[in-house]
Amino acid sequence: MALQLVQVNFKARDDSAVGRFWGEALDWGVSSAEPGATSVKPVGFTWSDPAGICVDVIAVPDPETVKYRVHIELATNSAAHHAELVARLKELGATPAEMGRDDLPWTALADPEGNVFCVLEPREIYRDTGPIAAVVVDCADPRAMARFWEEAMDWTPHEMTDDRALLRSAKGVGPYLEFLRTPHLKDMRHRAHLDVVPSLGDDQAAEVARLEALGARLADVGRSDFPWKILTDPEGNEFCVLRPA
Known part of the structure; x- marks a missing residue:
């Protein structure tokens, strides 16, 4: 038994507009199976494919304007590619994001509704991840979070320190899941979360x-008739367990 990380879920007032932005940013297909939900996926993607992590945008009346614990980092393969990608994203509607310092080697941007993401400088570790290099989760204890998600998904650790932990699919493909030690975290709902799905037949x-036995908890969201199950990880971050595709 294992889970597959399939998508990062964003909240937005206009799911269609944010979905179009991410579709053009990643050069992926955009679709909507129902009003208020827009999916952004690589062409030909299947949920059993560990090489891809998709973007799902869900419309809500008033997304929280807070510092986000989950964000996406985009890969580049050269300094020229980095500059070209940043320029193109700004043309699509991205805006500079305030990071508190201007000497960082990566570029922080926000999508049209303020979801923060980073365009990384070229890094060898991310040369084969596809357009999304990593999904980053801010946390208090990277080691503990990595241990939980390693057991939850059977992913392989690639780095483990007090400040940073990296996991990747055991098949060695797709983006990394990174846990970054971040001081002064607050207990609040967040605009972005992870969605995982059981393997076919599970x-x-x-x-x-199994997740509850590992330390997850069912989240109290006021209703229980969703086809997905909403849980929180050991640090209180919400995530969803979808039905097997």
Whole structure:
């Protein structure tokens, strides 16, 4: 039994507009199976493919304007590519994001509704990840968070320190999941979260029970009739367990 990380879920007032931005930013397909939900996926993507992590945008009346614990980092392969990508993203509607300092080697931007993301300088470790280099989760204890998600998804650790931990699919493909030690975290709801799905043939309820045994908790969201299950990880970050595709 194992889970697959399939998408990062953003909240937005206008899911279609934000979905179009990310579709053009990543050069991926954009689709909407129902009003208020826009999916951005690589062409030909299947949920059992560990090489891809998609973007799902969900419309809500008033997204929280808070510092986000989850963000996406985009890969580049040269200094020229970095400059070209940043310029193109700004043309699509991205705006500079305030990071508190201007000497960072990466570029922090925000999508049209303020979801912060980074365009990284070329790094060898991310040369084969695809357009998304990493999904980053701010946390208090990277080691503990990595241990939880390693057991939850059977991903492989690639770095483990007090300040930073990296996981990647055991198949050695796709983006990394990074846990970054961040001081002064607050207990609040967040605009972005992770969605995972059980392997084909596995049972959603059994996976939820396994996650609870690892330290996850069912989230109280006021209703229980969703086809997905909403949990929190050991540091209180919400994530969803979807039904097997």
